[in-house]
Amino acid sequence: MYSQGLTDAKGQAEPEELMAEFQAKIDREEKIEPRDWMPEAYRKTLIRQMSQHAHSEIVGQLPEGNWITRAPTLKRKMILLAKVQDEAGHGLYIYSATETLGVTRDQLTDELLTGKAKYSSIFNYPTPSWADIGAIGWLVDGAAIMNQVPLCRASYGPYARSMIRICKEESFHQRQGYEIMTVLARGSQAQKDMAQRALNRFWWPALMMFGPSDKDSTHSAQSMQWKIKRFTNDDLRQKFIDATVPQAEHLGLTVPDPDLQWNETTGHYDHGEIDWHEFMQVIKGNGPCNKERMQARINAHEAGAWVREAAQVFQQNQAKSNSEAA
Amino acid sequence: MQKDLSQYTLRLADSALTMGQRLAEWCGHGPYLEEDVALTNVSLDLIGHAHMFYQMAGAMQEPAVTADDLAFLRDAHEYRNPLITELPRGDFAYTTLKQYFIDVFNLYLYQAMATSTHEELAAVAKKAGMEVKYHLARSEAWCERLSLSTDEAKARIQQALDDLWFYTPELFETDAAMQRLTAAGVAPDYATIQQQWQQRVEPFMALCGLTLPQAGWVATGGLQGEHTEHLGFMLAEMQFLPRAYPGCEW
Numbered sequence: 137m138y139s140q141g142l143t144d145a146k147g148q149a150e151p152e153e154l155m156a157e158f159q160a161k162i163d164r165e166e167k168i169e170p171r172d173w174m175p176e177a178y179r180k181t182l183i184r185q186m187s188q189h190a191h192s193e194i195v196g197q198l199p200e201g202n203w204i205t206r207a208p209t210l211k212r213k214m215i216l217l218a219k220v221q222d223e224a225g226h227g228l229y230i231y232s233a234t235e236t237l238g239v240t241r242d243q244l245t246d247e248l249l250t251g252k253a254k255y256s257s258i259f260n261y262p263t264p265s266w267a268d269i270g271a272i273g274w275l276v277d278g279a280a281i282m283n284q285v286p287l288c289r290a291s292y293g294p295y296a297r298s299m300i301r302i303c304k305e306e307s308f309h310q311r312q313g314y315e316i317m318t319v320l321a322r323g324s325q326a327q328k329d330m331a332q333r334a335l336n337r338f339w340w341p342a343l344m345m346f347g348p349s350d351k352d353s354t355h356s357a358q359s360m361q362w363k364i365k366r367f368t369n370d371d372l373r374q375k376f377i378d379a380t381v382p383q384a385e386h387l388g389l390t391v392p393d394p395d396l397q398w399n400e401t402t403g404h405y406d407h408g409e410i411d412w413h414e415f416m417q418v419i420k421g422n423g424p425c426n427k428e429r430m431q432a433r434i435n436a437h438e439a440g441a442w443v444r445e446a447a448q449v450f451q452q453n454q455a456k457s458n459s460e461a462a
Numbered sequence: 463m464q465k466d467l468s469q470y471t472l473r474l475a476d477s478a479l480t481m482g483q484r485l486a487e488w489c490g491h492g493p494y495l496e497e498d499v500a501l502t503n504v505s506l507d508l509i510g511h512a513h514m515f516y517q518m519a520g521a522m523q524e525p526a527v528t529a530d531d532l533a534f535l536r537d538a539h540e541y542r543n544p545l546i547t548e549l550p551r552g553d554f555a556y557t558t559l560k561q562y563f564i565d566v567f568n569l570y571l572y573q574a575m576a577t578s579t580h581e582e583l584a585a586v587a588k589k590a591g592m593e594v595k596y597h598l599a600r601s602e603a604w605c606e607r608l609s610l611s612t613d614e615a616k617a618r619i620q621q622a623l624d625d626l627w628f629y630t631p632e633l634f635e636t637d638a639a640m641q642r643l644t645a646a647g648v649a650p651d652y653a654t655i656q657q658q659w660q661q662r663v664e665p666f667m668a669l670c671g672l673t674l675p676q677a678g679w680v681a682t683g684g685l686q687g688e689h690t691e692h693l694g695f696m697l698a699e700m701q702f703l704p705r706a707y708p709g710c711e712w
Contacts, residue, residue, distance in 0.1 A: 201490040204486045205486055205700060206702050209530045210509060210513045210516070211513075212712055213509055214510060217489070217505060218506060221499055221502045221503060227495060316712075319712060320712075324707065324710055439491075440493025440554065441493075442612065442618070443494070443608075446615035447607055449611040450610055450611040453611070
């Protein structure tokens with residue numbers, strides 16, 4: 137039974153007929169739209185996942201924004217500005233798509249700033265060198281694409297549609313990141329070293345972006361059934377590794393995993409064990425930059441409070457004078 | 463003529479780059495997500511303008527240099543921007559008002575430059591002028607919004623006006639090279655731009671209920687390479703990589 141263990145917002149069991157119809161619709165690959173009936177748990181899962189995604193785009197502006205004022209050429213500065221601006225735009229679309237599920241952006245922002253909602257742990261790692269900007273584009277956006285391309289077919293219509301545009305932009309971001317790495321890898325010894333250090337820094341955190349191993353993933357089975365998710369964490373991670381290792385080789389860089397090797401039998405790369413303790417620590421707030429990232433968002437929000445208030449008061453005054461004139 | 467134009471395009475490029483660089487500091491820190499996007503968008507346009515003017519300036523030098531050489535390998539005393547564009551970003555009111563002053567200036571500057579006898583300059587001015595219209599629509603709307611809303615917002619924008627007003631006359635300063643270019647129909651007439659600017663800005667400040675300050679230090683020096691203390695820090699940050707790793711490609 138699809139409804140097994142699922143309850144609605146008031147704690148009542150979801151009606152089995154509606155549940156069956158809902159699942160049948162998903163199985164027919166039809167989209168669920170905002171006005172359609174949906175089980176409360178589906179709504180909640182989507183709000184959690186989509187808002188985490190939107191928050192990640194917003195917090196993700198910070199590690200890259202860190203290098204806009206120091207980008208080494210005017211062209212790089214313009215590309216990076218455009219890219220970080222795209223990320224903010226992605227945040228906007230996904231917040232808007234999430235609002236169709238009955239929450240407001242203010243509520244979601246509040247959850248982010250109070251630490252109630254999560255964002256991708258990758259953005260809690262620092263970007264001390266210019267090569268990290270290349271590594272983020274190449275690896276982090278590369279991993280994001282692996283995760284997000286299947287989301288273009290997610291069962292929830294507004295989410296799937298926002299993902300189509302986002303994926304197009306992410307694929308451009310990934311290429312520009314790889315291009316930064318290519319130039320560095322062909323450059324001076326100091327530049328090659330810079331590129332290698334960035335790969336060392338971001339390789340493992342990028343693998344962690346796919347989430348816990350399938351055996352430990354709590355949300356996977358239900359999300360697969362609802363076609364919010366199409367592939368398991370481990371499958372996507374393997375796909376990413378298989379695609380990325382040859383790219384690193386092409387750059388002449390070394391992937392920082394001594395256990396990494398091609399397996400003829402499986403047709404995939406075998407890789408070393410991921411440090412899940414580190415992953416859990418970063419998720420709990422104990423990564424290198426968790427506090428800084430959150431503080432930066434809180435500061436921006438608080439410093440902007442008077443601006444938002446002014447805009448609201450101005451709009452009210454305008455409405456009042458318009459209605460008086462009418 | 464070539465030398466005059468090379469110097470003049472540097473003034474234009476340095477002004478756009480320093481403005482764009484300051485605005486970029488807002489990325490990820492704006493008061494709204496929408497404003498974050500808008501501020502970086504304007505920054506991106508301005509750096510694009512700088513890039514075009516640097517390319518012109520670099521091609522006219524003997525031997526020719528690249529746009530990046532000019533942006534990243536000149537020291538503060540070689541920069542030719544007016545002081546207002548290098549001032550720190552300040553709060554949102556300060557950023558907004560500074561942007562408004564520059565947007566009005568750029569609007570009339572590029573409008574006039576679009577009819578320059580120098581084809582390339584006219585072409586760049588046409589492209590930049592299109593973008594500046596949007597910048598101005600945005601900064602003007604925000605000036606009004608901040609001025610005619612809460613006491614706090616009004617106090618902040620009035621403070622910004624007190625701090626910035628006497629940096630604006632420098633926008634219209636010219637030197638002998640610029641005057642020769644104006645006489646030849648290459649550069650616009652800055653006295654006309656100043657009149658247009660005043661006719662637009664002063665009534666608008668009154669409409670916003672803001673009071674122009676009566677006295678203060680009137681900024682000058684950018685055209686001679688005399689700058690505030692802020693420019694050195696801006697360049698130290700911006701030029702770090704090409705300076706630390708000379709001769710590298712990026």
